[in-house]
Amino acid sequence: QEKIKRNILNIVYNYKNTPLKRYDLLKDFQIISPLKKGLAGVSELNKSVQDILNPAHNTKNEIQHGSTTFRENDKVMQIKNNYQIKWTDINTLKKGEGVFNGDMGIIKRIDKEKQTLEIIFDDEKRVIYPKEQMEELNLSYAITVHKSQGSEFKAIIIPIFSGYSGFLNRNLLYTAVTRAKEMVILIGEVNGLKSMIKSVQKNKRKTTLAERLHDFL
Template sequence: VGAGMVLRDLLNSEIVPTTRLQTIFRQRDKSPIIYAASDVNFGTIPPLDKFNQAKSWMDVGECAMLEASSPEMTAKSIVELVKSMKKENVDLNQQVMVLAPQKEGAAGVHNLNKLLQPIFNPKNSKQQEIVSGSVVYRIGDRVIQLKNRYDTVPPVMNGETGRVIAVDEQKQMVKISWEGGAIVDYYPGYFEQIMHSFCITCHKSQGSEFQYVIFPLLMSNYIMLTRQLLYTTMTRAQGTFIAVGQPEALKIAVTTDKPAKRFTGLMALLISPIDELTKTFSNLGKVRGVASTKPSKVTVASRLHERGLTATPGQMTTIGTIALQLYEDKYGHRPSKQLEQVGKFRFKTYHYETAAVELIDSAIDLVMRDE
């Protein structure tokens, strides 16, 4: 998930032994999900079973769409759908996952988690709770880790799911049992590393599977709606996939083909003769030796320093936003993020190639001149 596409380049180079997986194990044989996902892959709108009332979910097929006219109505319909599933004795915590394209909005991850918590894990009168911002944690809550944590045994990885097993209101502590085996206490200052996982982003779900998958599908998420996102989300479902939202958004998702593009150059190196590779790396070593006295990367902060300019934090943010947009427009990807020391603070910032310094200068000139 980081820079490069190593596995793709290795496969395309055809220099390593490969095995093609052709048997589907997640869904049952001839599952409608398989055919619908295949349609999406080839740019064809799948024939999802349409229905208009959440309580009718059992009367439609395994690949369906509950129509809703707006984000607010979509969120309400998802809540009603989950309630209806619970009435039919579906084990929500073990079998149901809501996957959303974005975190914000009425039908985004944050709001849906708030709406779904009372259904997935109703509060009882004796239950202790911890309030962190606008989020309430109680025993039994399903949660997900948002960043790698190496200070636990075993480490808790980004995307790992777990369950709240204890709460101490006096100590403001939440104890979580993670699927990887770690049992970890979380105190204020660490709560930003976790969130509820009744609903998670489609991106976080990659590699996982659930018996029932519910997917808010709305025009308000059009920037995120792609064939690849829809295919990934549909194929997380083992038994039933239900999209909730607007049919026109389904069309947008299917017809928008945006595969990940990373121009790595690795495949060309993999298939190059040994003598050419030796020459290439020899030249790289020489270039690196010559350039060692001059930084190969430049940041907004370092460029301002070189030019003898002082910018406020707000100006720095604006300059960085403009420079990043200029860079993406020109190169089609983002620069790398690395740690940088700015004053007494140390945090990750974008590091641009020196060839892109003119873009940073343009952003600096625009912001500083306007100020």
């Protein structure tokens, strides 16, 4: 996984010399990993990509929450449904409640005195997060395949691993690849890719839909 991670970070660092140069790496591009842990898993990639795309600077406020450093201009994701949190539409000033699992946005401002984050989500809702609700957020330079479901991005990178038989299967690969509208970059092991393509998910859903349709007709 170390080599896979290094190759991903090299592409991100040198993206202006790659086909990714035509994309906004915060809005159009996403790393989607099958794994949370490991050197090329979501947790480690988020820390490393953050250092490349949004490094610490004396002009940027940041705040530590657990093992995560949140910094102004960071890309983040809501990781659980919150039906009560208040938002304001930045265009219409309409107000409402609710931010949901998988919603992504950018940290626009950190108030270190009040210990709050101001986030503008992709649907242009502005939300203020107090310290106690920061546990609902993750950095989202890299996200899992599971968290990517229902989303689309112009360009994606997917790390490909060997091992993890049964878990890394064709269905997972299909879900990841189909998140991209224009470009997919696979980085990893050819044998891992072949294994995923050959591995078909065995736990089939038995809905008896065909039998019920037959009876109905």
